[in-house]
Amino acid sequence: MKKIRTIFPVLFVLIAMIIVFTHCGESISEKTEAPGELTELQKRTLTFISPLPEHAFEEGMNQSQEIIDLGKMLFFEPRISKSGLISCNTCHNMATFGVDQLPVSVGHGWQKGPINAPTVLNAAFHISQFWDGRAADVEEQAGMPILDKLEMAATEEHVLAVLASMPEYVERFRAAFPDQEEPLIYENVGNAIGAFERILVTPSPFDEFLKGNANALTQEQKKGLEVFLDVGCQACHRGVALGGDMFAFFKTPKERETGEAHPGRFGFTEREADKHFFKVPSLLNIAKTYPYLHDGSVWSLAETVNIVAKDMLSKELTEEQTQLIVAFLHSLTGEIPAYALEIPILPPSTPQTPRPRFDI
Amino acid sequence: MKKIRTIFPVLFVLIAMIIVFTHCGESISEKTEAPGELTELQKRTLTFISPLPEHAFEEGMNQSQEIIDLGKMLFFEPRISKSGLISCNTCHNMATFGVDQLPVSVGHGWQKGPINAPTVLNAAFHISQFWDGRAADVEEQAGMPILDKLEMAATEEHVLAVLASMPEYVERFRAAFPDQEEPLIYENVGNAIGAFERILVTPSPFDEFLKGNANALTQEQKKGLEVFLDVGCQACHRGVALGGDMFAFFKTPKERETGEAHPGRFGFTEREADKHFFKVPSLLNIAKTYPYLHDGSVWSLAETVNIVAKDMLSKELTEEQTQLIVAFLHSLTGEIPAYALEIPILPPSTPQTPRPRFDI
Numbered sequence: 134m135k136k137i138r139t140i141f142p143v144l145f146v147l148i149a150m151i152i153v154f155t156h157c158g159e160s161i162s163e164k165t166e167a168p169g170e171l172t173e174l175q176k177r178t179l180t181f182i183s184p185l186p187e188h189a190f191e192e193g194m195n196q197s198q199e200i201i202d203l204g205k206m207l208f209f210e211p212r213i214s215k216s217g218l219i220s221c222n223t224c225h226n227m228a229t230f231g232v233d234q235l236p237v238s239v240g241h242g243w244q245k246g247p248i249n250a251p252t253v254l255n256a257a258f259h260i261s262q263f264w265d266g267r268a269a270d271v272e273e274q275a276g277m278p279i280l281d282k283l284e285m286a287a288t289e290e291h292v293l294a295v296l297a298s299m300p301e302y303v304e305r306f307r308a309a310f311p312d313q314e315e316p317l318i319y320e321n322v323g324n325a326i327g328a329f330e331r332i333l334v335t336p337s338p339f340d341e342f343l344k345g346n347a348n349a350l351t352q353e354q355k356k357g358l359e360v361f362l363d364v365g366c367q368a369c370h371r372g373v374a375l376g377g378d379m380f381a382f383f384k385t386p387k388e389r390e391t392g393e394a395h396p397g398r399f400g401f402t403e404r405e406a407d408k409h410f411f412k413v414p415s416l417l418n419i420a421k422t423y424p425y426l427h428d429g430s431v432w433s434l435a436e437t438v439n440i441v442a443k444d445m446l447s448k449e450l451t452e453e454q455t456q457l458i459v460a461f462l463h464s465l466t467g468e469i470p471a472y473a474l475e476i477p478i479l480p481p482s483t484p485q486t487p488r489p490r491f492d493i
Numbered sequence: 494m495k496k497i498r499t500i501f502p503v504l505f506v507l508i509a510m511i512i513v514f515t516h517c518g519e520s521i522s523e524k525t526e527a528p529g530e531l532t533e534l535q536k537r538t539l540t541f542i543s544p545l546p547e548h549a550f551e552e553g554m555n556q557s558q559e560i561i562d563l564g565k566m567l568f569f570e571p572r573i574s575k576s577g578l579i580s581c582n583t584c585h586n587m588a589t590f591g592v593d594q595l596p597v598s599v600g601h602g603w604q605k606g607p608i609n610a611p612t613v614l615n616a617a618f619h620i621s622q623f624w625d626g627r628a629a630d631v632e633e634q635a636g637m638p639i640l641d642k643l644e645m646a647a648t649e650e651h652v653l654a655v656l657a658s659m660p661e662y663v664e665r666f667r668a669a670f671p672d673q674e675e676p677l678i679y680e681n682v683g684n685a686i687g688a689f690e691r692i693l694v695t696p697s698p699f700d701e702f703l704k705g706n707a708n709a710l711t712q713e714q715k716k717g718l719e720v721f722l723d724v725g726c727q728a729c730h731r732g733v734a735l736g737g738d739m740f741a742f743f744k745t746p747k748e749r750e751t752g753e754a755h756p757g758r759f760g761f762t763e764r765e766a767d768k769h770f771f772k773v774p775s776l777l778n779i780a781k782t783y784p785y786l787h788d789g790s791v792w793s794l795a796e797t798v799n800i801v802a803k804d805m806l807s808k809e810l811t812e813e814q815t816q817l818i819v820a821f822l823h824s825l826t827g828e829i830p831a832y833a834l835e836i837p838i839l840p841p842s843t844p845q846t847p848r849p850r851f852d853i
Contacts (some may be wrong), residue, residue, distance in 0.1 A: 145638070152500035209588045218599055223578075228569045234842065235849050243851070340829045421841050433844060469838065476587045476834040481781050482594065484793060489595050492571055 153475060172347045174355060181367040182375060184343040185417075185467075189257030189271075189331040196328060200309040204329030204478045206302075207322055213292045214285035216241055217489030221278070221326065226254040227474055229334065230421035230466075236429030240278075240493035241286035248395060249429035254469065255417045257331045259377030264411045264427050267401040272327030276319060286493075289319040294487050296322070301480035335418060335467030342464070350464050357461025359452045365446050374415035375465065383411050386440060387430040396425060420463045435459050532707045534715060541727040542735060544703040545777075545827075549617030549631075549691040556688060560669040564689030566662075566837045567682060572826035573652045574645035577849030578600055580640070581686065585613040587834055589827075590781035591693065596789030600638075601646035608755060609789035614829065615777045617691045619737030624771045624787050626740060627761040632687030636679060646853075649679040654847050656682070661840035695827030697706060702824070710824050715820025720814045725806050735776035735825065743771050746800060749791040755787060780823045795819050 171179070180427055190196040207213065211220040224238040225231045231252035233239075238246040248264055253271075256262065256321040261273035278284040279292060296302040309325055317452035339358075341349030350358065361367070371374045378399055388394035398407035411427050424430065425437040435455050450458070531539070550556040567573065571580040584598040585591045591612035592607055593599075599605040608624055613631075616622065623636035638644040639652060656662040657776045669685055670676035699718075701709035710718065721727070740758055748754035758767035771787050784790065792853040795815050802808045810818070 211586070211589070212594070216599065217595055218583075218593060223583075226571070228839050229571075230838075233578060234572070235577055239576065239851060245851070366638050423842065432842075432848070471835075474836040474838075475831075476836060478590075478829070478834075482783065482792075488792070491599060491603070 140334065144338060166316045171345065174359060175345070175347060177362060178358060179343060181342065181362070181371045183373045184260075185255070185334050185336055185373050188334055189255075190328075194331075194490075195310070195324070195330075196331070197309065199305065200325050200328040201332060202477070203302075203305045203309045203326065204325035205473070206305070206479060207326050208329055209477055210479060212295045212479075212482065212486065212489075213279055213287055213322070214233065214241065215287045215291065215490050216285075218430040219285050221253070221275070224250045224278075224284070227469060230254060230418045230469070231256075232422045234423060236424050238284070240284040241282070242491070244283045244493070246283050248427055249424065251414060252418060252422045253330050254335050255374050255415060256333070256377075257327070258372070258374045259415065260379065261412065264395075264414075265398045265401045266412050267434075268325065271330040274323070275330065276323035279322070282493075291487055292322060293317060293319060294485075297387045298483050298485035298487070300483075302477055320466065321376045329473075333473055335469055336418070337465050337467035339461075340467065347377050351460070353457060353460045354464045355461075357428035357457035357459070358464075359459045361461055364442055364448050364450070364454070364458070366442070366458070369413040369445065370416050374417055376413040376415040379413050380407070380410045381413050381445065382409050383427070385426040385428050385430050387428060397427075416462060417465050418467060420466050434462060438462070494495040531705065531706075534719060535702065535705070537722060538718060539703060541722070541731045542703065543733045544700050545615070545618075545694050545696055545733050548694055549615075554688075554691075555670070555684070556691070557669065559665065560685050560688040562637075562837070563662075563665045563669040563694060564685035564687065565833070566665070566839060567686050569690055569837055570839060571638055571837075572655045572842065572846065572849075573647055573682070574601065575647045576653065577646075579645050581613070581635070584610045584638075584644070587596060587829060590614060590778045590829070591616075592782045594783060596784050598644070600799075601642070602851070604643045604853070606789055607645050609784065611774060612778060612782050613690050614693045614695050614827075615734050615775060616737075617687070617693070618732070618734045619772065619775065620739065621772065625758045625761045631688065632683045633688040634683070635686035635690065636683035639682070642853075644725065651847055652682060653677060653679060654830075654845075656797050658843050658845035658847070659840045660843075689833075692830060695829055697777065697825050697827035699821075699824040700827065711820070713817060713820040714824045715771050715821075717817035717819070718824075720817045721821055724802055724808050724810070724814070724818070726802070727807065728819070729773040730776050736773040737775040739773050740767070740770045741773050742769050742788070743804065745786040745787060745788050745790050746770055759786075776822060777825050778827060780826050787817055794822060798822075 188196070208221040208225075211218050211223075214220065219240060220457050224233045224240070226233055231254040232250055235250070237248060238250045240246060251264065256274075257271045262271060266273035268277060278333065279287050280289065284301075296306070303317060304323075306316040306321060310321055313321075334460075337423035338349045339352075367375075369379060369381055372378045383397075384394050394409055395410060395411075398410040399405070414427075418435060422434045423434065425434065426440070431440065438455050438458050439450055442450050496806065502601050548556070549698065568581040571578050571583075579600060584593045584600070586593055591614040592610055597608060598610045600606060611624065616634075617631045620626065622628035622631060623637075628634035628637060640649065641646050656666070657680075663677060666676040666681060666685075670681055673681075698709045698714075707715075727735075729741055730736045731738060743757075744754050754769055755770060755771075758770040759765070761767075774787075779785075780794060784792045785794065786800070791797050791812070793799065798815050798818050799810055
């Protein structure tokens with residue numbers, strides 16, 4: 134009788150251990166996993182983050198194939214720059230996920246820009262454009278680097294003269310803006326490029342996961358997602374783009390060290406409260422859009438995760454936590470639409486096309 | 494009787510005039526046109542010029558999909574440049590028929606090159622590479638601008654360190670050169686890019702014409718081809734590429750005017766006889782690869798035709814002749830293979846990848 138009494142607790146502990154070890158590799162969120170039903174982790178994630186829509190057009194927007202095709206041509210068109218050498222794709226290179234993978238971009242006359250170039254992929258989902266949000270949308274944004282002295286260094290007159298000199302562009306502007314009497318205006322350059330950007334949506338394994346397929350992420354990535362949520366990253370990195378929908382105060386370690394910090398949104402609003410406020414970057418395709426932070430001063434994703442967790446959430450991550458979050462972040466690398474990767478053939482210049490100029 | 498005698502010559506002249514006017518729009522070459530049979534013009538042309546092969550690989554060359562895919566990635570790879578910004582495609586832009594449409598290219602540090610960048614399309618058919626022929630083939634050529642201080646400004650060590658830092662490239666070199674123990678060597682960078690260039694073949698309406706379809710050219714283009722042959726352009730612009738198979742003495746009007754002329758092949762051979770000798774440029778896609786001549790000093794194709802006819806053949810062309818030749822030259826604009834227009838997705842950098850450097 135005594136022996137049996139001793140065996141029972143031992144058996145109980147053994148059975149409990151077997152249960153614990155068997156389920157060791159599974160996270161708590163797996164428990165309710167069943168076909169067609171969302172896991173706890175999926176449900177929890179969906180309260181902060183939504184799957185990507187197919188495109189970023191809003192109700193009533195011109196989303197004809199004509200405007201998208203024109204926008205793509207303009208995106209790859211170097212002749213709208215002063216030098217005839219630099220196109221949107223120079224710094225927002227499709228081969229490298231819509232960025233140049235440089236700390237700051239290099240433009241006309243080998244001049245360096247003041248800030249890291251963000252990717253154009255999924256950018257249309259952001260609350261506004263540029264790190265400081267000074268452009269309301271991709272349409273407004275697209276027209277600005279073309280005129281920036283450090284970037285493409287053109288003038289509106291130059292751009293319109295270039296485009297008006299080629300009958301194919303004149304025809305394409307007419308087709309893209311059929312209701313306008315004078316479609317070849319500078320505003321429509323941005324409108325067309327913006328339309329192209331609105332289809333630059335990159336569904337990823339994480340997107341599959343959000344849409345219901347719990348196996349779209351690896352076990353490690355799911356654990357990483359849990360750590361991501363436990364740490365609280367979704368406080369800023371939320372919505373369809375895991376970022377891009379709010380502004381936050383941020384100085385990079387390099388800026389703190391040198392004492393020279395970018396003014397951020399203050400440079401645009403001139404409100405004291407906006408000093409060093411930057412748009413929270415999207416985490417989509419983050420594994421491909423290094424170097425990181427607004428000055429492009431950090432190349433390692435793990436290091437970036439640590440810096441941001443500490444600065445923004447006062448959390449010191451363990452090595453394992455960092456590694457898991459990084460694994461999760463890799464699930465945000467998506468597929469660029471094949472259409473965006475097909476280089477358009479540009480129409481030939483004519484005697485009326487302004488010549489390239491290399492002076493600064 | 495006298496009346497009849499007068500009527501006969503008048504009738505004869507009338508009938509002759511009707512025959513002449515009826516056939517006015519047709520060139521002499523049409524006379525023997527029949528299905529499956531070559532016209533006189535086709536036969537005449539084929540004695541100087543051959544249709545394009547499907548690719549430019551020679552017997553025994555490695556032409557696996559693996560080497561071509563790797564070559565395409567390297568062609569679009571900016572990280573093999575010192576700055577991480579410039580790729581082969583920067584100056585040999587597929588969107589603009591494999592050229593930058595600039596007089597001379599702009600490279601590392603916004604430095605200008607000494608000569609106009611020729612197109613990579615169909616370049617593998619040339620007798621040798623560069624205007625001065627200093628590279629034997631596209632494989633040898635491809636490795637040179639990467640190391641040129643004015644162009645991509647890299648070193649062999651930099652290029653190999655960049656490629657060795659990314660597991661995907663290491664694997665791709667292994668797959669592209671399966672028989673080599675150490676495939677990741679600088680020579681193979683050129684070998685792979687060269688393999689990609691060997692498929693950059695652009696069949697045109699003129700190519701259709703040479704292959705038997707006499708209607709692939711317009712009447713105007715056929716007349717232009719006749720003028721082209723009558724004037725004697727095929728003396729130099731012959732073979733599959735209508736050029737690229739010999740060297741000739743040439744100074745551009747600008748060079749004559751300024752007295753500063755590029756040394757041409759002399760700069761490479763240092764033989765007096767090679768002074769100002771340049772490889773005869775190919776005419777394929779010539780309507781798209783302006784500006785013209787080795788210094789890119791002339792933007793008009795018609796003007797170029799006149800300059801070359803006068804300088805090389807001592808022929809003063811009439812306005813009509815020039816216009817017809819230009820019409821013919823437009824029939825040489827071909828189709829870039831769709832594969833070459835699909836931007837490859839490049840593998841992500843790693844902590845071992847050398848960082849971009851912008852100093853000159």
